[in-house]
Amino acid sequence: MKVTVCREAHFNAAHRLHNPVWDSQKNKEVFDKCNYPNYHGHNYNLIVKVKGETDPETGYVIDMKVLKEIIEEHIIQRFDHRNLNLDVAEFRDLNPTAENIAVVIWNILRRQIDTKFDLGIILYETERNFVEYNGE
Amino acid sequence: MKVTVCREAHFNAAHRLHNPVWDSQKNKEVFDKCNYPNYHGHNYNLIVKVKGETDPETGYVIDMKVLKEIIEEHIIQRFDHRNLNLDVAEFRDLNPTAENIAVVIWNILRRQIDTKFDLGIILYETERNFVEYNGE
Amino acid sequence: MKVTVCREAHFNAAHRLHNPVWDSQKNKEVFDKCNYPNYHGHNYNLIVKVKGETDPETGYVIDMKVLKEIIEEHIIQRFDHRNLNLDVAEFRDLNPTAENIAVVIWNILRRQIDTKFDLGIILYETERNFVEYNGE
Amino acid sequence: MKVTVCREAHFNAAHRLHNPVWDSQKNKEVFDKCNYPNYHGHNYNLIVKVKGETDPETGYVIDMKVLKEIIEEHIIQRFDHRNLNLDVAEFRDLNPTAENIAVVIWNILRRQIDTKFDLGIILYETERNFVEYNGE
Amino acid sequence: MKVTVCREAHFNAAHRLHNPVWDSQKNKEVFDKCNYPNYHGHNYNLIVKVKGETDPETGYVIDMKVLKEIIEEHIIQRFDHRNLNLDVAEFRDLNPTAENIAVVIWNILRRQIDTKFDLGIILYETERNFVEYNGE
């Protein structure tokens, strides 16, 4: 009997899409406004999904307060009010697209959450653009 | 050709998280504010998902009006404006966590919905905390 | 040049509508499901609006972090995960309708926020039911 | 390493549910208000989900601008501000239920999106009624 | 001590914008896609705001259940799943723009709600387009 527990969190960050191997013309063609040199930003909405057996003593799969604190310590503290390209080590050589941010977040959280649980991520870059990743 | 039909419903209920086997110290440590003795409450948002073949005569998997009435009769009438711990029989000996509420709802609805359909539940306790259960 | 700064906060509480002067028949007729004896509950969404001159040094009317902390200390700490009828002194002799909760919150906050500012409250009891109060 | 990229779009359309093989009594019984003769309408919210490998050069599974343009050209241009029954060829002999609209949209988009990608559709007819289809 | 009580309701309707005095060229220029001949439609979200003194016996300005029933009987029953141009008498000679629909709804409700209360209307035609009217 497996239930999926989902917790939403938020961070506000600047970023810019850019491939340093390409010239500026190619970057502009591919990334358009997302390549503007001085960065833009988003309110990122993050949903973390943890699937597992319900503990009969607590009725919890995982305590949402604990899940909230893991997200706070390992994601929000490092990403919130930051420039992803300049301030977050994982994006020094990785383009901070929504896809890559989701994979980076999943990899960070996977190390913090017991492997008996399945882990999934939904990341909203805007209300209309979002990505999902579950380690597949 | 299988389509999933989803219907959202709402109920407002009081609850309290408590394990009667534990002393009050342990209950407070684990359940924190959710263990306050006089109950608190939520606007629960429930999404019921029914997956099956589309009927060629109607174009429906299941008539949403019928699905709405099943949810109304078997869930809303019993849960809405109630104290889950005191008023709903299923929680007499079961801690009304979001996980357990979702499983209880799924079990109730599973008996009302033809087994040719797959059934899934999403239950929002708050905008930021929600659970999913599909009988797995 | 006056700008209105708005901050949203949340609390989850149980309540019951009841007039102790009336008999149970009259209470049931007027308050219906909201009069059920064992309480029900809501996720209350609160918007606090503060209107005033923008400070030229900061560009702030009021620092949203400060406003957030005032709401946290004086409203959320006292109302969240509580039973409004039993746990919150202001409702010992006052029916906790959305209207009365909004007025109580406004009165509490009015004492904490400089009178050079106008103050308004929006309180959502559900997504479809909400009230506004500005001390008028 | 597969990520799912999701893009939301909107169209406003009129429709009517009706089975021409049935008499008007049967149509009224089954489709109720949705069978009213002069049509009613909805703001349809469409989420298109594309799952595939992330391109290491761009960090994209699929460029969301490209996905947006495919949806715009093949769905929005043909469905928006239209009467589905009268103006959209696919519904000349097919009842425009949410289920059938989702399948029609999926079939149209499947021809426009590289088969190396998985494709899924979520279609909201109202905030409370929605369907999912992924070609299964 | 005046509080504003707000209740949200919904109706799904078809409409078309058209001025019969103008030729089709002029109608097309002004109303564009909204002038397509076979109608389109919307999920209209309606917020009704009633402002007045709180009754000390009930703690209500107006019972939300009563307000809900007034909206249901006088607006939803007449507008929901209808073609505004063809089925609703008020729009026989009045273009059903969001502005005009809001004024028509306000006029209908003004006759049903005690004049000791102020009345206001917000009408969402889409998530991004809405109008407000308060009889001014």
Place this chain on the structure above:
Amino acid sequence: MKVTVCREAHFNAAHRLHNPVWDSQKNKEVFDKCNYPNYHGHNYNLIVKVKGETDPETGYVIDMKVLKEIIEEHIIQRFDHRNLNLDVAEFRDLNPTAENIAVVIWNILRRQIDTKFDLGIILYETERNFVEYNGE
């Protein structure tokens, strides 16, 4: 008979709060995370409200398509995917707080919208923080 027409728009931008007259210690105390040197960002949601008489020929106060284009040309084209501090002239010597952004937007739009109309602005910086300005 005056109706208020409201149109929502969106832009994604980077910004940083900083007062160049203060030293870095004071800036950090006042602006906290919003003062981080490499910028952060937001999805800004903007609601523009235009109040006036309904034109009897069109049923419009102002054509929402025209209002949308004014916002697009004068706000979105200049603010979207930009760094407010570095790329938008109005913030060269003005701290881009939500309050100041709202006033700047109002001043820009006031020059584009006929003075027979009242103009108001709501600007969401996050879902929980927003400001209102109407030129008062």
